[in-house]
Amino acid sequence: MSSSIQSSNNSLRLRPRQIQNRQLYSGFILALTLVATIITVGALLFVLGYLLFKGVRSLDLNVITKGPAPMGMNGGGLRNGIIGTMIMLAIASTIGIPVGILGGIYQIEAKGKFVWIVRFFTDVLNGIPSVVIGLFIFIVVVGPTHQFSALAGGLALGILMIPTVMKTTEEILRLVPNALREASLGLGASRWRTMSSVILPAAKNGIITGIMLAVARVAGETAPLLYTAFGNTLFSIKLNKPIDALPLDIFTMATSPYASDNRLALAGAIILIGLIFFLSILTRFTTGRQFVEEK
Amino acid sequence: MSLSSPSLPNKTGSGGFSPVTAVKKSSLRDRTFSRTLDKVYIGILFAASLTILAIVFGLLLQLAYSSRDTIHVFGFNFFTKDEWNPNTDVYAARPFIMATLYSSLIALLISVPISLGTAIFLSELCPKWLRTPLSFLVELLAAVPSVVYGLWAIFIMIPFVVKYIETPISTASMKIPVLHVGPHAHIELLHRRIFLGDLPIFDKAANGTDMLAAGLILAIMITPYITAVSRDILRAIPRSVREGSYALGSTKWEAIKLVVLPFARAGITGGVILGLGRALGETMAVTMVCGNGMGPFKWDLFNQCSTMASVIANDLGDASGLHISALIEIGLVLFLVTMIVNAGARLLIFFTAKDIQGGGK
Numbered sequence: 001m002s003s004s005i006q007s008s009n010n011s012l013r014l015r016p017r018q019i020q021n022r023q024l025y026s027g028f029i030l031a032l033t034l035v036a037t038i039i040t041v042g043a044l045l046f047v048l049g050y051l052l053f054k055g056v057r058s059l060d061l062n063v064i065t066k067g068p069a070p071m072g073m074n075g076g077g078l079r080n081g082i083i084g085t086m087i088m089l090a091i092a093s094t095i096g097i098p099v100g101i102l103g104g105i106y107q108i109e110a111k112g113k114f115v116w117i118v119r120f121f122t123d124v125l126n127g128i129p130s131v132v133i134g135l136f137i138f139i140v141v142v143g144p145t146h147q148f149s150a151l152a153g154g155l156a157l158g159i160l161m162i163p164t165v166m167k168t169t170e171e172i173l174r175l176v177p178n179a180l181r182e183a184s185l186g187l188g189a190s191r192w193r194t195m196s197s198v199i200l201p202a203a204k205n206g207i208i209t210g211i212m213l214a215v216a217r218v219a220g221e222t223a224p225l226l227y228t229a230f231g232n233t234l235f236s237i238k239l240n241k242p243i244d245a246l247p248l249d250i251f252t253m254a255t256s257p258y259a260s261d262n263r264l265a266l267a268g269a270i271i272l273i274g275l276i277f278f279l280s281i282l283t284r285f286t287t288g289r290q291f292v293e294e295k
Numbered sequence: 296m297s298l299s300s301p302s303l304p305n306k307t308g309s310g311g312f313s314p315v316t317a318v319k320k321s322s323l324r325d326r327t328f329s330r331t332l333d334k335v336y337i338g339i340l341f342a343a344s345l346t347i348l349a350i351v352f353g354l355l356l357q358l359a360y361s362s363r364d365t366i367h368v369f370g371f372n373f374f375t376k377d378e379w380n381p382n383t384d385v386y387a388a389r390p391f392i393m394a395t396l397y398s399s400l401i402a403l404l405i406s407v408p409i410s411l412g413t414a415i416f417l418s419e420l421c422p423k424w425l426r427t428p429l430s431f432l433v434e435l436l437a438a439v440p441s442v443v444y445g446l447w448a449i450f451i452m453i454p455f456v457v458k459y460i461e462t463p464i465s466t467a468s469m470k471i472p473v474l475h476v477g478p479h480a481h482i483e484l485l486h487r488r489i490f491l492g493d494l495p496i497f498d499k500a501a502n503g504t505d506m507l508a509a510g511l512i513l514a515i516m517i518t519p520y521i522t523a524v525s526r527d528i529l530r531a532i533p534r535s536v537r538e539g540s541y542a543l544g545s546t547k548w549e550a551i552k553l554v555v556l557p558f559a560r561a562g563i564t565g566g567v568i569l570g571l572g573r574a575l576g577e578t579m580a581v582t583m584v585c586g587n588g589m590g591p592f593k594w595d596l597f598n599q600c601s602t603m604a605s606v607i608a609n610d611l612g613d614a615s616g617l618h619i620s621a622l623i624e625i626g627l628v629l630f631l632v633t634m635i636v637n638a639g640a641r642l643l644i645f646f647t648a649k650d651i652q653g654g655g656k
Binding site: 008024026027029030033034035036037039040041043044046050051054090093098099102103105106109110114117119120121122123124125126127128129130131132133135137138139140159162163167178190191194195205217220221222223224247250251254255262265266268269272273276277280284290 | 330331332333335336337339340341343344346347348350351353354358359408409410411412413415416417419420421422429431432433434435436438439440441442443444445447449450451479496510515518519522546547548549552572574575576577578579583604607610611612622623625628630633634637638641
C-alpha cells in the first residue's frame with residue numbers, strides 16, 4: 001500500500017519539460033480545432049461570397065417582373081417561378097401551419113407515452129428525404145388525377161412544413177415562464193383559456209417568426225416539386241395545372257448550357273437565400289431576448 | 296417506460312385545475328361548459344398529432360403497396376443485381392444503393408473530423424463574443440437550400456476540382472521499382488511507371504460530375520448539421536466535469552479528450568448519424584453533380600453515378616409501368632433506411648441528454 005503511494009508520488013513529480021510538452025501537445029490539437037473552424041466558416045463565406053459577388057450583379061428589376069425568355073435569349077425573368085412558389089407556399093401554409101401549431105401545443109399540454117411517440121414520429125417525418133415525400137404525393141395525388149398540379153406541389157410542401165412548425169412552436173412555448181401558466185390556472189382559467197389568452201399571446205412574436213422561417217426553408221425545396229408541381233414555361237396560376245416554382249427554375253437554369261439562364265439561376269438563388277437569411281436573423285432576434293432575462 | 300417526459304411540473308389532471316371555492320359566482324353550468332371546451336381543445340390537439348402519425352404510416356404503406364409489382368417480380372435480386380434497363384424492363388437497384396452509401400461515406404470521412412473540430416472549438420475555446428456569431432453562421436450554412444449548393448458546385452466547385460484535383464491525379468504517374476530477372480541471369484532493377492489513372496479508384500477520363508463531386512458537396516452540406524448537434528451536446532456537459540479535470544492537473548486538451556468527449560460520445564455519434572441520414576436522402580445537389588450514370592457500381596471516384604434519390608429525381612418523369620414501380624421501391628428503401636438511421640440517432644441523442652442531466656445533478 002505504502003509503496004504504491006510512494007510510486008505514484010514519484011510519477012507525479014513531473015519535470016517542467018514534461019509539463020511543457022503536454023501543454024504544447026494540447027495547444028497543437030486545439031490549434032487544429034481552430035483550423036477546422038476556419039475551414040467550416042471559410043466554406044460558408046466561399047459559398048455566400050461567390051453567390052453574392054456574382055448574383056447581385058445579375059439582379060435587376062427584370063428578374064422579378066418578366067417571365068422566361070425564349071431559350072438561350074437574354075432578358076428573361078423569374079416572375080412565373082416567384083408567383084408559383086408563393087401560391088404553393090400559401091397552399092402549404094394552410095396545411096402545415098395549423099397542424100404544426102396544434103401538434104406543438106399538444107406537446108406542451110399533454111403528458112404520457114403518446115406525447116413521446118408523437119415527438120418521435122415528428123422526428124422521423126423530419127428525417128424523411130424530401131424526394132420521398134414528393135414521390136408519395138406523386139402516387140397519391142398526381143397518379144389518380146393524371147395531372148401535375150400546383151395543389152400537389154403545395155401539399156408536398158405542406159407535409160414538409162409540419163415538423164419544423166411543430167418543433168418551433170413547442171420550443172417557443174417552452175420559453176414562456178411557467179409562472180404565467182400557473183397564475184392563469186390559479187385564477188381558475190381553463191386550460192384552453194390559459195393557452196389562448198395567456199401563453200399564446202406571450203409567445204406570439206416568436207411563433208410567427210419561427211413559422212416564417214419554416215415557410216422560407218420550405219420555399220427552397222426542389223425535389224418534392226419535380227413531379228408534383230412539375231414546372232411550367234407558361235404563366236399559370238391555376239391550382240389544378242402544372243405550375244412553375246423558383247427552386248425548379250434555379251435547378252433547370254443552373255444545368256442549362258446558356259449563360260443567360262445561368263445568370264438567372266444565380267439571381268434566383270440570391271432571392272431565395274436572402275429570404276431565408278433575413279428570416280433566420282429575424283427569428284434569432286425576436287425569440288432570443290424575450291424571456292431569457294425574465295428567468 | 297420511463298421515457299414519457301415529466302416535463303410539466305404543474306400536474307393539472309383532467310378537471311382538477313380549477314381551484315375549488317374561489318369562483319363562487321360562476322354557475323355550475325359555466326364550469327361544465329369550460330370543462331367540455333377543454334376536452335374539445337385537447338381532442339383537437341390530439342387529432343393534429345394523429346395526423347402526423349397518419350402521414351408517416353400512410354407513406355410507408357402507400358410506398359410498399361405501389362411497389363408490389365417489382366417486389367413480386369424481382370424479389371431480393373432487386374438488391375443484388377447490377378442491371379437497370381427500362382428497355383428490357385429489368386430493374387435492380389444495387390448500383391444506386393452502393394453509390395448512395397459510398398458518397399455518404401466519403402462525405403462522412405471528410406466532414407466528421409472538421410465538424411468535430413469546429414464543435415470543440417465553439418464549445419470549449421471560442422471567446423464569448425465570437426461564439427454567438429460563429430454558431431449563427433454555422434446555422435445559416437445549414438439553412439441554404441440544396442439546389443443552391445448544387446448551383447455553387449456546378450459553377451465553382453467542379454471546375455476547381457477538375458483543374459486542381461482530378462486532372463493532376465489522372466495524369467500523374469508513379470515510378471515503382473520492380474525486380475527484373477533478365478535473360479542472362481542479370482538481376483536488374485527496373486522502374487515501372489504506374490499511372491494513377493489506371494488505379495481502380497481514379498478513372499482517366501475525369502470530367503468533374505462524378506462520385507467525388509457528390510461526396511464533396513455532401514460533406515459541405517452535412518458539416519453544419521453535425522457541428523450544430525455536437526456543439527449542443529458539448530455545451531450541455533456541466534462545467535464541474537471540466538473543472539474537476541483541470542484540478543487534477545490536466546491540460547485543456549486532456550480534459551476534453553479524457554473527460555468531456557467520453558461523456559459526449561453517444562450524443563456526438565447521434566449527431567454524425569443524423570448527418571448520415573441527411574446525406575443518404577439528399578437529392579438536388581447530388582443530382583446536379585453526380586453525373587447521373589446508370590451503369591454498374593464502381594469504386595472509381597471519378598465514375599459518373601446515380602444515387603437512390605437522384606435516380607428517382609431523374610427518371611420518374613418518363614417512367615411507366617414496372618419502371619415506376621421500381622422507382623417507388625427505391626423510394627421505399629430510401630425511406631426505411633433514413634427512418635432507421637434517424638431513429639437510431641435520435642435515441643442516442645436522447646439518452647445522452649438524459650445521462651448528462653443525471654450525471655450533472
